[in-house]
Amino acid sequence: MRRLPAICGAAGAAAAAALCAGLLARADAARRPQGLEGGDLLAVLLGDARKDLAGAMVREADSYFHGGVSDMHDLHHHHHEHGEGETCEECEKEHDRDEHEHEDEDDHESHGPDPWRWINAGIRAPEVHRHLDGERSVELMPWFWAAARADPHNVEAWGSAFHVALRMLKDEELALRIAEEGRHLNPSSIELADTLGQAYRAEAVRDDAKAEEAFRAAVELVRGREALNEGEYVAFFDALSHLAESARERGDSPALSALLEAARRVAPDHPTVLFVARELDALRAAP
Amino acid sequence: MNENVFELSGVCRSFGALKAVDDLTLSLARGEVTGFLGTNGAGKTTTIKMLIGLLRPTSGTVRLFGGDPADAATRARIGYMPETAYYYPYLNVRELLAFYGGVCGMDRRTVRSRTEELLEEVELADAARRPLRTYSKGMLQRAGIAQALLHDPDLLVLDEPFTGLDPLARIHFRNLLRRLRDRGKSIFFSSHELGETELLCDHVAIMKRGRCIYHGPVDRLAGDGRGNLERLFLDVLEKGVVA
Amino acid sequence: MRRRLRRIGALVRLSLLELWRRNDLFALLVLALALLVPLSLARPFGTAGATRFYDDAALLLVWGYSIFVSLGVGARLFPGEFASRSIYPLLAKPVSRGELLAGKYVGGVVAAWSALAFFYALWAVSSALRGGDGLSLCLLQAFALHAVFSALVVAAAVAGSFLLTPSANATLLAILFPAMLFFGRRLPEFAEGARGPVRLLARAAYWIAPHAEFFDMRQRLVHGWGGVDPAVFLAAAGYGIAYALLLLLLARFLFERKSL
Numbered sequence: 001m002r003r004l005p006a007i008c009g010a011a012g013a014a015a016a017a018a019l020c021a022g023l024l025a026r027a028d029a030a031r032r033p034q035g036l037e038g039g040d041l042l043a044v045l046l047g048d049a050r051k052d053l054a055g056a057m058v059r060e061a062d063s064y065f066h067g068g069v070s071d072m073h074d075l076h077h078h079h080h081e082h083g084e085g086e087t088c089e090e091c092e093k094e095h096d097r098d099e100h101e102h103e104d105e106d107d108h109e110s111h112g113p114d115p116w117r118w119i120n121a122g123i124r125a126p127e128v129h130r131h132l133d134g135e136r137s138v139e140l141m142p143w144f145w146a147a148a149r150a151d152p153h154n155v156e157a158w159g160s161a162f163h164v165a166l167r168m169l170k171d172e173e174l175a176l177r178i179a180e181e182g183r184h185l186n187p188s189s190i191e192l193a194d195t196l197g198q199a200y201r202a203e204a205v206r207d208d209a210k211a212e213e214a215f216r217a218a219v220e221l222v223r224g225r226e227a228l229n230e231g232e233y234v235a236f237f238d239a240l241s242h243l244a245e246s247a248r249e250r251g252d253s254p255a256l257s258a259l260l261e262a263a264r265r266v267a268p269d270h271p272t273v274l275f276v277a278r279e280l281d282a283l284r285a286a287p
Numbered sequence: 288m289n290e291n292v293f294e295l296s297g298v299c300r301s302f303g304a305l306k307a308v309d310d311l312t313l314s315l316a317r318g319e320v321t322g323f324l325g326t327n328g329a330g331k332t333t334t335i336k337m338l339i340g341l342l343r344p345t346s347g348t349v350r351l352f353g354g355d356p357a358d359a360a361t362r363a364r365i366g367y368m369p370e371t372a373y374y375y376p377y378l379n380v381r382e383l384l385a386f387y388g389g390v391c392g393m394d395r396r397t398v399r400s401r402t403e404e405l406l407e408e409v410e411l412a413d414a415a416r417r418p419l420r421t422y423s424k425g426m427l428q429r430a431g432i433a434q435a436l437l438h439d440p441d442l443l444v445l446d447e448p449f450t451g452l453d454p455l456a457r458i459h460f461r462n463l464l465r466r467l468r469d470r471g472k473s474i475f476f477s478s479h480e481l482g483e484t485e486l487l488c489d490h491v492a493i494m495k496r497g498r499c500i501y502h503g504p505v506d507r508l509a510g511d512g513r514g515n516l517e518r519l520f521l522d523v524l525e526k527g528v529v530a
Numbered sequence: 531m532r533r534r535l536r537r538i539g540a541l542v543r544l545s546l547l548e549l550w551r552r553n554d555l556f557a558l559l560v561l562a563l564a565l566l567v568p569l570s571l572a573r574p575f576g577t578a579g580a581t582r583f584y585d586d587a588a589l590l591l592v593w594g595y596s597i598f599v600s601l602g603v604g605a606r607l608f609p610g611e612f613a614s615r616s617i618y619p620l621l622a623k624p625v626s627r628g629e630l631l632a633g634k635y636v637g638g639v640v641a642a643w644s645a646l647a648f649f650y651a652l653w654a655v656s657s658a659l660r661g662g663d664g665l666s667l668c669l670l671q672a673f674a675l676h677a678v679f680s681a682l683v684v685a686a687a688v689a690g691s692f693l694l695t696p697s698a699n700a701t702l703l704a705i706l707f708p709a710m711l712f713f714g715r716r717l718p719e720f721a722e723g724a725r726g727p728v729r730l731l732a733r734a735a736y737w738i739a740p741h742a743e744f745f746d747m748r749q750r751l752v753h754g755w756g757g758v759d760p761a762v763f764l765a766a767a768g769y770g771i772a773y774a775l776l777l778l779l780l781a782r783f784l785f786e787r788k789s790l
Contacts, residue, residue: 064582064583064753067753067755068749068750068752068753068755069749070749114718115737116715116736116741116744118762118765119741119744119762119765119766119769120715120741120743120744122758122759122761122762122765122766123743123744123746123747123750123758123762123766124715124743124749126749126750126753126755127755127756135579138577138578138579138580139580139581139582139583140580141574141575141577141580142572142574142580142583143583144574144575145574145575146574161575165575165577169577171577174575174576174577177575177576178575302789336618336790339618339621339622340621340622341618341621341622341790342789342790359624359625359626359629360624361624362622362623362624363623363624365622366622367618367619367622368619369615369618369619370615371615373614373615373616374614374616374619375544375547375548375614375616377547377548377551377552378544378547382547385540386540386543386544387540387619387620387623388540389536389537389539389540389541389543390537390540390541390620390623390625391537391623391624391625392532392533392534392536392537392624393536394536431619434619435619438623438624444622
């Protein structure tokens with residue numbers, strides 16, 4: 001009986017928490033822009049630390065993708081499996097590269113005897129290295145969601161969540177929802193503009209006009225930018241090639257010419273420049 | 288036979304430069320009740336701690352029932368009640384006695400029957416289910432004496448047992464100690480309560496600055512022209528009159 | 531021998547009663563529910579079916595709570611007795627300081643284990659309800675190593691309580707163990723990047739400080755890696771037990787010399 005208040009308290013707290021969770025879920029269902037409210041609160045509470053927090057959550061998602069392995073040192077000499085045990089050539093290559101890099105580091109990191117390495121490796125290293133794929137990739141979503149809540153401007157979180165939804169979960173509606181929210185919260189992001197374009201090209205939600213609008217926005221955003229990071233660079237050329245393809249289909253050589261100009265300004269030797277130039281030549285040569 | 292239950296001879300105890308007990312020689316005969324008096328800081332509690340093995344003397348010897356009080360087996364024959372102990376506030380008195388019984392290595396059945404006897408003896412049977420945190424000072428003192436008596440020790444060592452008790456509790460406590468004395472228990476207690484000491488004790492020992500300046504029977508007091516223990520105490524402490 | 535077991539049994543019972551009659555555990559439970567119930571209902575981006583993050587968060591809470599409970603129990607074992615002066619009647623009983631230390635330590639460890647078992651049982655049930663493995667070799671190994679860790683924390687708290695004030699002891703260990711849990715295995719890298727005395731200190735810490743991370747099988751449980759190699763398991767458990775025994779020897783040395 002003396003525990004009754006504590007039990008009632010626990011039950012009350014659980015009920016209140018469930019109510020809050022229900023309300024949150026309902027708000028989610030109403031497609032509330034993710035991260036706005038939480039972002040504001042976290043911005044007040046954490047300041048710039050929320051960016052680090054979001055980064056840590058994206059890294060955690062990466063660790064989840066590798067089946068919980070957060071330290072690539074642990075991967076040495078372990079069999080590598082993909083999904084339910086199938087090997088994945090791409091991943092093998094990637095990790096072969098990782099392993100070579102880490103072997104170099106190992107040479108560099110010979111700090112003398114390490115009495116605990118064996119125990120640590122035995123506890124921390126999986127016997128088989130697995131990747132999440134298919135429906136099990138849903139395990140990554142909470143981390144991307146949390147990262148996007150912590151820092152709504154973490155482009156990598158939005159982009160990765162979109163990628164998982166579209167390519168791994170094969171849920172095109174979900175991918176579109178994520179892309180829309182990400183773009184809404186990050187109107188100056190080249191990558192998320194391109195992502196939204198890709199989302200509108202998915203079969204179930206296909207809308208070519210909106211896709212083109214998004215790709216165009218991605219290309220426009222590059223104007224006036226002095227330098228692009230790797231993600232932006234890739235996104236720009238992806239958006240540009242989609243626009244070029246669309247212009248070629250319409251037979252719109254002025255548009256194609258403008259795109260070629262834009263591409264040359266960013267990277268004159270990029271394969272996409274050559275591709276657009278070829279398309280333009282073909283279009284001009286056509287009767 | 289008047290065997291001594293404890294003997295301290297030439298005992299000194301220092302804490303750094305402070306000599307808390309200085310060349311103390313004292314003994315207690317079996318069945319005797321001795322009051323241990325002195326002002327604050329006179330060395331009473333240090334002496335008691337040495338007697339029950341909590342402290343080792345810097346020099347001199349302490350013998351308890353002929354053995355070393357640091358030896359756990361020797362301590363099986365003493366019951367000790369500290370001046371103020373809050374025990375374990377989340378236990379009730381039955382659980383407290385069961386715990387101490389276990390620590391003494393007593394079997395459960397014996398602990399249970401002794402507990403019932405003692406709860407009647409110290410008049411806590413009605414409050415046996417209440418947690419100790421709800422007890423008054425007097426009730427805690429009675430719980431303290433119950434734990435000290437649980438394993439039926441031959442010697443009771445009580446540190447200021449009357450401190451903080453109301454008049455009625457004092458009377459109850461005094462009567463309890465008398466019953467124990469009548470059963471042949473040896474009792475050694477420190478106190479500032481001269482009246483209680485006079486009513487209970489066969490002997491008194493008076494400490495001043497770590498030294499015992501008087502040790503003798505109380506019944507001498509009535510006929511030696513000094514009148515009472517209070518007067519003796521004052522004479523001894525202020526005028527340095529040593530018996 | 532029987533009397534000695536009774537003494538230790540009494541001290542174990544006391545520690546259990548103390549832990550379960552305080553409201554700490556129930557407060558922790560309420561806090562856990564308040565954190566985990568919304569997590570269990572969360573639908574990130576409107577998706578359903580993610581369970582690993584929940585298991586991960588719940589196990590992290592179990593770890594946090596176990597450090598809190600083990601430290602709380604261990605750091606209170608003796609200072610509580612000294613502060614309330616209940617150590618005096620206890621040591622006046624026919625019990626040696628060594629027996630008292632052993633009995634109170636075992637009591638503290640059993641109390642901490644009871645809380646740990648409670649939290650692991652809750653975790654296993656909730657995991658099984660969401661399609662997890664429930665009881666498995668990995669879970670048993672994880673619990674056993676966690677229990678050794680808990681015993682190590684209690685031993686460190688007991689030894690520390692003879693050297694430091696209760697608050698300093700609890701604060702120091704509340705920093706040390708989580709730091710070792712999360713960063714212990716990174717110390718060599720840190721040492722490599724540091725210079726002078728900091729480098730030496732980091733290296734010494736790596737060799738000497740208690741490696742909490744040896745007992746952490748959360749990744750294995752959450753990501754379904756399965757149990758660890760028995761040799762590794764025994765080595766980690768042996769390390770924890772040996773470390774705890776060393777700390778207890780230190781505690782006994784200090785307690786025997788302590789003036790009361």
